[in-house]
Amino acid sequence: MKNLEFFRNIGIGQYIDSGSWFHGLKPSIKYLVLLSLSAPLLAAPTPAGIGIAILAALALAEASRVPISFLLRSLKPILPVIALMAALQFLFRWPGDRSMALVSLGPFDLTLRELWTVALVLLRSGGMMALVGWFTSVTTEADAARGIEDILRPLAARSAFVHRISLAAATAIRFVPIVAGELEEIVKAQACRGADFGAGKKGVIAKARAYLPLFVPVTIRALERAELLAEAMEARCYTGEGRTPPPREPASAGEIAAAALSILFAILVLFVDNRYIEALIRP
Secondary structure, X not given: OHHHOOHHHOOOOOOOOOOOOHHHOOHHHHHHHHHHHHHHHHHOOOHHHHHHHHHHHHHHHHHOOOOHHHHHHHHHHHHHHHHHHHHHHHHOOOOOOOOOEEEEEOOEEEXXXXXXXXHHHHHHHHHHHHHHHHHHHHOOHHHHHHHHHHXXXXXXXXXXXXXXXXXXXXXXHHHHHHHHHHHHHHHHHHHHOOOOOOOOOOOHHHHHHXXXXXXXXXXXXXXXXHHHHHHHHHHOOOOOXXXXXXXXXXXXXXXXXXXXXXXXXXXXXXXXXXXXXXXXXXX
């Protein structure tokens, strides 16, 4: 049963109240830091730039007193997806790929460009999982909704649409560990009835086929939870209209400095990686 634990491997959506300075930041500032560090993770052209952004995300976690192991174990559930993406890179030849072939297996070649692409996919996926895990570890569900509302408030100051969007986004983040817990419960129930989800010595394809039928009950459980939440809000006559938004507090000097440093860091990493590092190590 140890290999069938999913909830403990999900770092997204679980708040860790360590009382650090980052926990007390305004939600909008946290979103700005999140978006600033996401820029080099998604747009840096080389693994070096992505690696620098990952180190910055891990440094934030350390400063926030969030265990780095808690963030890294979130990679375990997505490793099969990354492995599938890597296999597809090797199976389908890139048009115009003239890079050096590292390994040749019949009609398939492992080229330097394919290996480069797989490294980028792995680093980007792992970095974003760690960064989003840090954000949800230092931000409560209420603050996540309030942060989106503060950012979008200038677009529709008196509309309930902004509040509904922010509440939906925060609820979606909160549902990630809940759905993982539902999946773990269903998998363990099926394993007790003799289903093989990796305990046997079957191949990867057989294990993937064993998990495919679980998408239907997991989706149904998620929809049932969403329906219960909607009914509970409806029973309390919640519509989001006529709600007085909380007053906006001015950002402190430390919050302004954190926002400015995060933006400056993202610009600097992207500039150096595009201007200097890419010319040196790109295959």
